[in-house]
Amino acid sequence: MSHSNEDKNLSFVLEKAGVVYFEDRPIPELGPQDVLVNVKFTGICGSDVHYWSHGAIGDFVVREPMVLGHESAGIVAAVGEQVDRLQIGDRVALEPGIPCRSCTRCKDGQYNLCFHMAFAATPPIDGTLAKYFALPQDFCYKLGKDTTLQEGALVEPLSIAVHIVKQASIRPGQSLVIFGAGPIGLLCCAVAKAFGATRIVAVDINKTRLTFASQYAATHTFESRKVSAEEMAKDIISECELGHGADAAIDASGAEPCIQTAIHVLRTGGTYVQGGLGRPNINFPIGSLCNKELTIKGSFRYGSGDYELAIKLLKSKRVSVKELITSCYPFKEAERAFEGVKAVQGIKTLIQGPE
Structure with missing residues (x-):
């Protein structure tokens, strides 16, 4: 799948502790089972703030520039040729970790414990604070018609x-x-x-x-x-x-x-x-x-069925998350949003866009 030069993928990049900048990056190429998501809202997690403040969490050290963010929802913008579960225009929550699917833990059904997990915004893997993010179709979950994209960004912490x-x-x-x-x-x-x-x-x-x-x-x-x-x-x-x-x-x-x-x-x-x-x-x-x-x-992240159940809980109104959203910043003010979270302002802060 090719893109014209006008296509831009504005991203919020962490260079090292305390140093962030915006950068147009290439739009990800899609494999046959992948979908390209136009990210609409991203929640800020404590781990994002920790990388921004300290440049590392334990053994995970930011050694080269990395896009932040992993709690996102958006709209499917393109699909690989074998994609059969989703179509362009679908509103989806993103499960931001891709397991290898072949190690013992993956085969046990505990893919969250995969030896080779590639998890968004965990060095060196880029995160979702970008205009476009590519994921395998089975890690994108359709939102219920009454669930907003803002609420969709909270499916990750809910999971x-x-x-x-x-x-x-x-x-x-x-x-x-x-x-x-x-x-x-x-x-x-x-x-x-x-x-x-x-x-x-x-x-x-x-x-x-x-x-x-x-x-x-x-x-x-x-x-x-x-x-x-x-x-x-x-x-x-x-x-x-x-x-x-x-x-x-x-x-x-x-x-x-x-x-x-x-x-x-x-x-x-x-x-x-x-x-x-x-x-x-x-x-x-x-x-x-x-x-x-x-x-x-x-307890480590989420495993088989957790995202599906989170979405069902929202759909059936058994759980509501909108009360937790206390502020939403435009993409260009992403750093201000991070400062707010670091100062423990509100409960859940979202970043919108980039449009």
Whole structure:
């Protein structure tokens, strides 16, 4: 597929920590199964901001210029010759990681753990903050007719929440405590509610976020206190009427005191899921883990069926995400949008375009 010289692909590029610029890049060539998406809205994630501020996350280091962004929705602009699921004009959410499809983990159905995953805006792979982005057709998901493209940009974080709540094995009637009322923690509240959890406690230090959580999907909120983890867990259990403890706890904060409190807040036989990234090593109440025979799980991005379920939850109105969108910046003001997210303004910030 060829493009004329007039075709431009304006992109928001990170050169190194703190240095970003706009650049016209070539429009991606399409393989037979690929679609070209004209990106309309992109959400900013904490990882994008971290690369912009620090130039690295763990072992992933920005060594050459990289396009940022991975939470996007847009309109199909062109299709490869074997594409049969989508057509030009379809409104789609983008799942921004392409697995190899042939390693053991991919064949296990755990493609999120693929040894050779090429994930957007994880060095050296370019992200979606561009006019055009190419993906295999099975990683583009048609939005419901009532789902806006802005909401479509939130399918990515919603899919992370779906994966985390699945990892927590939430069943109807269960209780759950979620530490951290940022976008992922809030979306976990909404997904848990859709899964039938009847007691959903959001824990945070930020009063504004907790007020939002109680209006959004939490049944109870709890403001973090400067007491021991055991004491705080006791307070949460008594104030939120959790009986012998919560059925499940999710940490979406990465903060050591939250992780410790989460272990203490669980009932015997409960399930703990780590969703947030914090320091690489923390002090952990391992005695509780054994005595209570807890199940402990990590959670990494999203796997088979998570995007489909996220889109179904939006379509059926079981989950709503529009309340989380607090601001939307034009493409040319992308850096200002990043500054806003770094300063923890609002909940979810979107960048529109480029048109």
